Amino acid sequence: xxxxxxxxxILRSFTGGEKQVAASGASLQAVIADLDAAYPGIAERxxxxxxxxxxxxxxxxxxxxxxxxxxxxxIGDSDSITILPAVAGG
Amino acid sequence: MRxxxxxxxxxxxxxxxxxxxxxxxxxxxxxxxxxxxxxGSVKDRAxxxxxxxxxxxxxxxxxxxxxxxxxxxxGISLAMVAKQRGYRLVCVMPENTSVERAQLLRMWGAEIxxxxxAGGSNEAVRVAKELAAExxxxxxxxQYGNAANALAxxxxxxxxxxxxxxxxxxxxxGLGTTGTxxxxxxxxxxxxxxVAIVAAEPRYGELxxxxxxxxxxxxxxxxxxxLLTTRFSVGPRDAVRRMRELLEREGIFAGVSTGAILxxxxxxxxxxxxxxxxxxxxxxxxxxxxxxxxxxAYEGGLDEAEAALDGQLWA
Numbered sequence: 001x002x003x004x005x006x007x008x009x010i011l012r013s014f015t016g017g018e019k020q021v022a023a024s025g026a027s028l029q030a031v032i033a034d035l036d037a038a039y040p041g042i043a044e045r046x047x048x049x050x051x052x053x054x055x056x057x058x059x060x061x062x063x064x065x066x067x068x069x070x071x072x073x074x075i076g077d078s079d080s081i082t083i084l085p086a087v088a089g090g
Numbered sequence: 091m092r093x094x095x096x097x098x099x100x101x102x103x104x105x106x107x108x109x110x111x112x113x114x115x116x117x118x119x120x121x122x123x124x125x126x127x128x129x130g131s132v133k134d135r136a137x138x139x140x141x142x143x144x145x146x147x148x149x150x151x152x153x154x155x156x157x158x159x160x161x162x163x164x165g166i167s168l169a170m171v172a173k174q175r176g177y178r179l180v181c182v183m184p185e186n187t188s189v190e191r192a193q194l195l196r197m198w199g200a201e202i203x204x205x206x207x208a209g210g211s212n213e214a215v216r217v218a219k220e221l222a223a224e225x226x227x228x229x230x231x232x233q234y235g236n237a238a239n240a241l242a243x244x245x246x247x248x249x250x251x252x253x254x255x256x257x258x259x260x261x262x263x264g265l266g267t268t269g270t271x272x273x274x275x276x277x278x279x280x281x282x283x284x285v286a287i288v289a290a291e292p293r294y295g296e297l298x299x300x301x302x303x304x305x306x307x308x309x310x311x312x313x314x315x316x317l318l319t320t321r322f323s324v325g326p327r328d329a330v331r332r333m334r335e336l337l338e339r340e341g342i343f344a345g346v347s348t349g350a351i352l353x354x355x356x357x358x359x360x361x362x363x364x365x366x367x368x369x370x371x372x373x374x375x376x377x378x379x380x381x382x383x384x385x386x387a388y389e390g391g392l393d394e395a396e397a398a399l400d401g402q403l404w405a
Contacts, residue, residue: 055307
């Protein structure tokens with residue numbers, strides 16, 4: 001299953017400057033593993049031993065995956081994934 | 091209604107139904123009109139509460155200088171309160187905010203120090219922290235970590251919502267400092283725990299996320315994810331589209347961030363309709379549209395409005 005993954009500026013050094021890349025996997029964890037196979041090193045910037053890194057937000061169809069099933073969130077074919085760094089609002 | 095002073099009139103805002111935008115008679119949307127506060131935004135509640143708490147704590151004396159990183163509304167609210175109370179206010183504001191915000195801040199007597207556009211409010215926070223270290227006599231209320239910010243909503247916004255809408259099932263608000271969601275969320279956890287607390291987070295253009303590395307990210311000290319049911323990211327296109335629908339169909343002239351919140355509220359409403367569940371969904375109208383007229387958000391097609399907001403801190 002291929003999904004579109006939107007990559008923030010700060011991680012495009014891994015994707016050769018691409019803003020949006022394709023990846024596949026039945027769960028977010030599998031998608032991240034697939035990304036890392038294509039763009040080695042990117043997974044380590046997104047997750048650590050405890051799960052998603054503190055300043056990384058990942059959205060599945062605009063919903064924060066931390067409120068879904070985290071790294072175990074199931075991913076479907078027409079889904080889109082957006083990765084963003086956490087920034088201040090207000 | 092009569093009040094002893096302008097500051098006494100903060101809060102107790104109207105909650106109005108949205109008969110045209112509500113998807114069914116059983117799934118209803120309600121707008122809490124925070125633009126009816128003295129400076130026209132929800133931030134009056136937090137600003138007043140933070141200043142009053144600092145006064146109680148003995149941190150402020152006549153002529154004291156307040157310092158605050160702000161993308162606008164909190165600064166405008168603090169400027170009004172500070173002027174009434176005889177304090178000086180220095181705001182650190184990102185340069186990619188609307189021109190009206192700076193004009194309003196100066197009008198209420200605040201001094202503005204600009205922070206770089208790249209990095210958005212993160213940079214404003216960083217610059218303000220540096221200034222605080224250089225000026226130990228200045229008082230930084232620090233909306234992102236000040237418990238009085240969330241407490242204002244625990245004490246006022248939450249109880250007002252429950253009093254006006256005892257059948258409330260969902261509360262939707264913007265996620266910035268997180269103060270509104272944390273305070274109202276904590277209130278409902280005690281008063282009516284089955285109310286879902288939904289965050290709508292603005293998704294800005296790339297410039298705003300221009301950090302040098304991921305360790306420079308920022309999560310407000312007030313934030314407690316356990317108080318939220320879910321969290322949506324809303325981009326400028328959906329925010330502008332909903333903001334225009336709110337004006338067109340309900341006559342409510344709101345700012346862009348309210349459009350983002352309405353987008354999340356309508357998503358929640360659609361889910362409840364599909365599930366066949368009745369719902370009363372209350373959301374925050376953060377401010378009116380006046381401060382955003384110059385951004386181009388109200389004119390032309392959606393493509394033009396989206397392009398005009400790119401790189402702006404529109405919420």
